[in-house]
Amino acid sequence: MLTQAADAVWGGRPGAPRGSLEMYVKRTPGADLLAHTGVHRVFAMQVGREVRVMVLPELVDDVQAQVVAWDVAKQVEEELTYSGQIRVTVVRESRAAEYAR
Incomplete structure (x- = not known):
């Protein structure tokens, strides 16, 4: 039980080794995450503590972005x-x- 707690603390700290989220995002391009209408790209950021989803603004409005x-x-x-x-x-x-000339 102590080992599990230590592992959770170790994995949750800033700068922790890359974990399963990066592998998940690398494994799924063109699949589950990109299946949403208007999703263009998916990135794992901040050592796997953030998933950043880039959407096409002409296809996704603010409400759909929240969804x-x-x-x-x-x-x-x-x-x-x-x-x-x-x-x-x-x-x-x-x-x-635009550029001024």
Whole structure:
């Protein structure tokens, strides 16, 4: 029991070795996470403590972005074993640039 507690503390600290989340994100491109409408890319960030989901702004509005975040968080909860918590961030961004000559 003490070993399990130590392992949970070790895995939950900043700078912990890469864990199952990175392997999960690498394993699933084009599959479960990308199956959501408008999802463009998925990244594991901050040593596996954050999943960043990039969506296409023309296909996903603000409400749908929240739904995607909730769906991905539920999917991570159900399919992974980890200590602490994993933050799911959906990025919906559009940019416009012009140059003055």
